[in-house]
Amino acid sequence: MKALRRFTVRAHLPERLAALERLSVNLRWSWDKPTQDLFESIDPELWRLVGSDPVGLLGQVGPARLEDLSRDEAFVSRLDALAADLDNYLTRPLWYQELADENGQEAALPNGIAYFSMEFGVAEVLPNYSGGLGILAGDHLKSASDLGLPLIAVGLYYRSGYFRQSLTADGWQHETYPSLDPQGLPLRLLTDAGGAPVLIDLALPQNATLHARVWIAQVGRIPLLLLDSDIPENDHDLRGVTDRLYGGDQEHRIKQELLAGIGGVRAIRAFTDSEGLPAPEVFHMNEGHAGFLGVERIRELIEAGLDFDTALTVVRSSTVFTTHTPVPAGIDRFPVEMVERYFGSDPGGVGTRLLPGVPLDRIVAFGAEDDPSKFNMAHMGLRLAQRANGVSLLHGQVSREMFNDLWPGFDPAEVPIGSITNGVHAPTWAAPQWLELGRELIGSADLSSLSEPHVWERLQQVDPGHMWWIRSQLREELIEDVRARLRRSWLERGASDAELGWIATAFDPGVLTIGFARRVPTYKRLTLMLRDAERLARLLLDDERPIQLIVAGKSHPADDGGKALIQQVVRFADRPDLRHRIAFLPDYDMSMARKLYHGCDVWLNNPLRPLEACGTSGMKSALNGGLNLSIRDGWWDEWYDGENGWEIPTANGLADEARRDDIEAAALYDLLENAVAPKFYDRDERGVPMRWVEMVRHTLQVLGPKVLASRMVRDYTQKYYLPAARALRESIEPGTGARYNVPFGAARELAEYRQRVEKIWPQIEITDVDSSGLPDTPLLGSQLTLTALVNLAGLRPSEVSVQAVLGRVDAGDTLLNPMTVPMTHTGTADSGQDVFTAVTPLPVTGSVGYTVRVLPHHRLLAEDSELGLVALA
Structure with a gap:
């Protein structure tokens, strides 16, 4: 029973x-x-x-x-x-508190930061994650706690988490969804003063109401609020809104995202009120899933008496948006009619709007894209946030190109999307042996100084034999874990104990061990290693320099293509002559990942460049002395230096995809055979591979301080959170002049400026550009004087930025990597047009060109390109 x-x-x-x-x-x-x-x-x-x-x-x-x-x-x-x-x-005071004390800038620090994500990978006992996005969010919270940030996190509580993965006898992925009892987890319920659960309510179409309780997971100093719809107050179908992570159709998905964004803001208000905490000043969207939080905040401000555009200005000033998606297909897009249905009135016109006072057409405009029938969540995130970033230098560049259409007239390099490279939480992912060595080298149990590069230089004091002993010990622990997981998997697939004697000696603690574990979308190319299956088999079974390969990863339940890739690997690994050297381990989760990062000598990654936004698994391996063998994508493109691993040459750009994969697979095999394995097996008289260990030492010294999530969170604090808090406070202050000398006057000033500029902008015209002062044969450094006549159509010169743009040009006169020079207002021409002038030395040799452009300018804009308006000569 x-x-x-x-x-x-x-x-x-x-x-x-x-x-x-x-x-x-x-x-x-x-x-x-x-x-x-x-x-x-x-x-x-x-x-x-x-x-x-x-x-x-x-x-x-x-x-x-x-x-x-x-x-x-x-x-x-x-x-x-x-x-x-x-x-x-x-x-005790931590980095954030000391930051205020040291710089005397306590007033500039946000006294609360709200961090929204659809998944959080904090610990395996709370399976609210599916992959890298959630693990990154979990590491963000842990490092925010270690640094003392006043951060509150918000997500959903999934009663069945993601899914548990097993394999059928023929190697096909099978999913199960165990029901999780929140009372058996490290959670507490948000309650009111009388002890009753606090309910968050959202009005839905057809007079329905979605209710949610709020569970609180305490992550060190950071409260993580998780909204749960599986409660008696909901009708049966609404109880299932938070049933699974990334399950269901678009109707299911939009309800989850409405609850995460709008319900998440309401949960924060209830939580801060009950705890007596200040309201967060900065709101950070980790991807666009919770983008509706912006329109809920607009509703709050309209209810407080602001008009829509002033409210939008306040919200934008204090919102940060991080995109993790390097391909348009990875963005959530809903039919516009679906969005209109959820935000509009019921068909009979008697229902309650989800956001009273917020015009429907303005909400729809936030998600507008080139397809008028679609609502784009990433576009909404970018339009609601004054600050945005990708998650590596390369991903920032890809994002600027991907979203260039939102800033027409600007080159991709000028799109206001920056980058902060992801990091990983060292105490979570570094093996105890490495942490203990760190404490010995630091001379303290406090590991906070690991963020300082000079601390990692102390690894020079460590004997290579000791470092190799740690690596060998971790590999042995991994092999023991792999054998146990292999046995469980084969038994689940229908094998009997009598058939599994070979597992006792499967894998070898002395053999070069390579790991490949991640989600299984097509672009990560799980099966590239099988491109020449027999060559891989020879590498695995080499008499002198064998390798062993551990593979893991989950495919989305609806992705049969991904499941077929897993099946290919499983069938190859099932071969009796190879199964002691290669295994696919099902049910990849944090506990398995930790063992893999600790014990693998090499971390393999071969995505299609540039589709890996960051890829933090390789960082975790590096933190344990693992060497990366990877396509130059994500973080590896940024920090590979030739001595911390190996670069797999990329053939991206080839129209023939099969040929591209053949070329890159052959390069992978060549590296394994001729570079990786020889270094690993070249031993001194003590049995220590000295060249390998020096690469391990170099990897730890160079990458150790870079890959830390503490570095990432400090970057977010200083580059985004502090400026956002400052911008918010400026926006709620009185503005310039008597007209705006009221609370929120500055925001009203900027909102009205924006409305006026957007209306006038089509009339802005650069009528003439004149150059003078150049000799007949211009030389590098020669002075160029540019004068432009500009029709400002009623704008004041102080309300615009006029720039000279110059640099090398190609055969089509396109400026390449140009520099910009501010032009100064020098008067008014007889025609009534404004005169702007600049004097600049010629910066480069070769074919050089220039142009002039006009951008809006206001003291409350983060940068002049923010509004996406530009007039070109």
Whole structure:
């Protein structure tokens, strides 16, 4: 018989062990090994069975064992010390507080940051993630906690998470969706003063209302708010809105995104009110999924008395948008009629609008694209945010080209989308052996100084033999884990124990071990390694320099093409002559990933360039002394230096895709055979591969401080959060002149300026450009004087930026990597046109050209290209 419902019943904790509850529900334990070790010591076998989950452990440990522990003075002493350490961590000044003290800029720091994401990979016990986006979000929260940021995170609570993956006998992916009991997880419910659950409500079409409770996961200092629609207050179909991550059709998806964005803002308001916290000043969208948060904030400001355009100006000033999508097909796009239906009135005209007071046509305009029938969530994110970024230097460049149409008249390089390269949370992903070595080199248990490059230089003091010992120990631990997972997988596929004797000796702790683990969309090319299957087989079985390959990854449940790729790898790995050297491990999650990053000598990545926005898995491998073997894409394009791994040459651009794959696969095999394996197996008299270890040392020294999420979060703070908070505060202050001498006057001033400029702009005209002062034979550095006559159509010279643009030109007179020179207003011509002049030395040799352009200018714009308006000569 099956139970109707599952729930967790715990034993009472003795008073002396009460602190175990606090330690178990704050997810800081997931990156604090002493706390993990304490819970493991309660019952090592049970700890393993519950998947290293403190809440699960406390839910199953017996009262007799707890009574014994309460009388164990050594255990209680450890517990008290760790509880005190947690309290100290949660309260002491950290980097963010010191930033205010050191620079005297406390008033400039945002006193609250709201961070929205559709998935969060904090720990495997809370499976609210599917892949890189969620893991990145989880690392962002952990590092924000370690740095002391006043950040509140918002997402959805998925009752079935993503999915658990297994394999059928013929190697096809099979999905299951276990139901998760929130009461058995490290969560608490947001309640009102009377103890009743707080409900978040959204009005939907047909007079329906979507209700959601709010679960809170405490990630160190950071509260993570997760909205849950599976509650009795909802009709049956609405209870399923938060059933699965990335499941269902577009109707299901838009409800999730409305709940995440609009409901997320309302959850933050309820949470900050109940906790007595300041309202967040900065709102950060991690991808466009939660983009509707912007229109909810506009609704709030309209309700407070602002007009739409002033409210939009305030919202834009304080919103940051991060895009992770390098291809248009990866962006959520909804039919416009669907958006109109959810935001408009019911067909009978008697329903309640989801956002009272917000014009429907303005909402639809945020998501407009070249296809008038589609609503584009990324476009909405960009239109609602004054600051935007990609997640690596290359991805920033790709994003500027991808979204260039939103800034017509500007070259891609001038599109106002920057970049902050992703990072990874070292205490989560670095092996304990490396962390212990770090503490020894630093001379302190505090690892915060790992952000300083000079600290990593101390690795020069470490004997190569010791570094190789760590790498070998981690490889052995990985092989043990792989064998256990292989056995479980074969048993699930229908094999019997009698057939699995070979697994005891499968894989070899002394063999070069390569990892390839990630989601399985087509562009990541899971099966490139099989392009010449027999050549790969020879590499795996080489008598002198064998390699072994561990592959893992999930395909989206609706992607049969991705599942077919997995099946190809599984069938190859099933070959009796190869199965001891290659394996596909199902159910890739954080626990498996951690072992792979720790133990693999090489991390393989062969995406189609430039479709990998960042790709942080290779960073985690590098943090453990793994060497990357990768196409130059994402972060690897930025930080590969020839000594921290190997570059797979790319043949991108070839029209013949099959030939491109053949060329890149052949290059991969050549590198493995002629560069990677020889270095690994070239040993000194102690058995240490000295050239390999020096590459490991170099990788750690050069990449260690760069790949840290703490570096990433500091970058976001200084480049985006601080400017956004400053812009918000400026926007709510009185503006310039008596007309705007009221609260929010500056925002009103900018909103009216924008309306006026957009109306006038078609009339702006550069009527004449004259150059003078050049000799007959111009030389590098010769002075060029440019004078332009501009019809400003009623705008004042201070309301525009007039620029000379010059540089080399190609055969079609297109300026290449031009420089801009500000032109100064020097008067008014007899014709009434304004005169602008610039004097500049010629910056380059060769064929040089110039032009003049006019852009809007206002002190509250982040940059002059922000409005997407330009007039060219």
